Each structure stands twice: as C-alpha cells, then as structure tokens.
Amino acid sequence: MLELQNVSLNFEASKDSFDDGIHHVLRDVSFKLYENETLGIIGRNGVGKTTMLRIMADILGPTSGTVIKYPGKTASLLTIGLGHKPDLSGRDNALLSSMLQGASKAEAQSYLEEIKAFSELGDSFEEPVKTYSAGMKSRLGFTTALLTHVDILLVDEVLSVGDAEFRAKAEQAMRERISGDQTVVFVSHTDAQVKSLCDRVIWIDEGRLRLEGEPEFVLSEYRDSLRQ
Numbered sequence: 001m002l003e004l005q006n007v008s009l010n011f012e013a014s015k016d017s018f019d020d021g022i023h024h025v026l027r028d029v030s031f032k033l034y035e036n037e038t039l040g041i042i043g044r045n046g047v048g049k050t051t052m053l054r055i056m057a058d059i060l061g062p063t064s065g066t067v068i069k070y071p072g073k074t075a076s077l078l079t080i081g082l083g084h085k086p087d088l089s090g091r092d093n094a095l096l097s098s099m100l101q102g103a104s105k106a107e108a109q110s111y112l113e114e115i116k117a118f119s120e121l122g123d124s125f126e127e128p129v130k131t132y133s134a135g136m137k138s139r140l141g142f143t144t145a146l147l148t149h150v151d152i153l154l155v156d157e158v159l160s161v162g163d164a165e166f167r168a169k170a171e172q173a174m175r176e177r178i179s180g181d182q183t184v185v186f187v188s189h190t191d192a193q194v195k196s197l198c199d200r201v202i203w204i205d206e207g208r209l210r211l212e213g214e215p216e217f218v219l220s221e222y223r224d225s226l227r228q
C-alpha cells in the first residue's frame with residue numbers, strides 16, 4: 001500500500017550542533033506496508049518515529065529517497081490536536097479534518113453527529129476549540145480521525161492520553177478498527193499494546209531501521225539492547 005525506499009530526512013540545526021548544523025533524523029530507511037496489516041514502530045525517544053509517520057502522511061517530504069503510495073489511497077495521522085483551527089468550533093474542525101482526510105463534504109457532514117456522540121463533548125462541540133482543555137482537543141482529534149474512513153491510519157502514541165475512561169473506550173475502538181480490514185501504522189512505547197495489536201514491528205535506532213519482524217522477537221531484541 002505504501003513503500004519507503006531509502007528515505008533520509010535532515011533538519012537544519014544551529015551551526016555548532018549535530019553534523020555542522022545538519023541533524024540527520026532518518027537515514028536510508030526502506031520498508032513496505034501491506035494492506036490490512038498493523039505495523040508497529042518502536043524505538044527510543046527522539047529516534048525519528050513521529051517523523052516517519054509525518055512522511056507517510058505527506059506532511060513532510062524526505063530529503064532523499066522515495067515514498068510510494070498506491071494511487072487513490074488516503075493516509076491520516078492520528079495525533080493530538082494536530083491542525084485544529086482555534087477559532088472554529090469543534091463541529092467545524094471535525095468537518096474540515098474529515099474533508100482533509102479525503103471525505104467529500106456530504107460524507108464529512110454525515111460523520112458529525114457520531115463524532116459528537118463518541119467524543120462526549122456535548123454542547124462544547126459547538127464552541128471554539130481555543131476554549132478546549134488538552135483532553136477535550138485530544139478527544140476531538142482522535143474521534144474525527146477514527147470515524148473518518150481512511151485507507152491507512154497512522155497512530156502516534158494516541159492511546160496513552162486522555163482520562164482513563166476515554167482511553168479505555170479509544171483503545172477498544174482502535175482494536176475494532178485494527179481487527180477489521182483497516183491498515184494501521186502504530187507508534188508505541190507500550191510493549192503489551194504492541195504485542196496485542198501489531199502483526200509486524202520495525203525497530204528504529206538512531207534514524208536507521210535496525211530490525212523488522214514478528215513483534216515478540218523484535219521487542220525482546222530491543223529490550224535486550226536497552227539493558228546493555
């Protein structure tokens with residue numbers, strides 16, 4: 001469905017830091033994402049996992065290498081509060097996000113009542129997002145992405161936020177999507193989630209793909225490396 005071929009990504013940094021002011025975040029990363037699978041991405045803080053999701057979602061372009069997405073396939077990054085317009089209401093933000101994820105206006109409108117109900121935002125759904133708490137923003141962002149149909153759902157640590165009750169409901173909804181025919185890429189630091197949700201895992205280490213394979217195996221190699 002999606003393929004990264006020799007993808008590298010650099011950020012500019014201050015002159016006296018990193019490699020003469022160039023921060024090499026991803027280095028020559030190649031892998032394929034297959035239809036219907038749930039691919040986990042693991043690795044230490046700051047190694048480039050979110051950056052990889054942003055490349056897959058077309059938010060960032062690689063410095064070199066190629067991203068191949070099958071024609072007509074949509075990908076959406078499910079993260080916290082990304083791209084909300086603060087002056088617009090929750091309803092209008094949900095409409096806009098759904099359309100940005102590829103829904104037609106009529107389709108997006110048909111999702112709104114379900115988004116309002118699932119997010120449990122009540123009357124606040126009609127209020128500007130700038131008045132929302134962090135948890136309310138995350139409910140709106142999660143629900144909109146979850147209930148809008150996309151071919152590839154890119155999930156960034158989203159299950160670890162929100163209050164306990166909403167988290168349980170979000171995790172259950174994610175499980176239902178994953179066990180259906182949804183293709184998912186999932187970044188997580190929680191081994192239990194990776195083991196129970198993912199079909200395959202890649203381990204990113206200092207911007208490189210260190211290991212790829214069956215979740216138990218990749219996780220145990222990763223944990224061993226952290227103990228050394």
Ligand SMILES: Nc1ncnc2c1ncn2[C@@H]1O[C@H](COP(=O)(O)OP(=O)(O)OP(=O)(O)O)[C@@H](O)[C@H]1O
Binds near residue numbers: 046048051
């Ligand atoms: N817009 C940016 N400009 C400059 N540097 C950035 C930018 N975005 C990310 N980085 C840097 O790229 C590196 C990788 O960041 P990224 O968010 O992909 O890491 P991560 O593996 O997702 O980390 P975590 O597990 O902590 O979420 C970090 O060192 C970060 O500081």
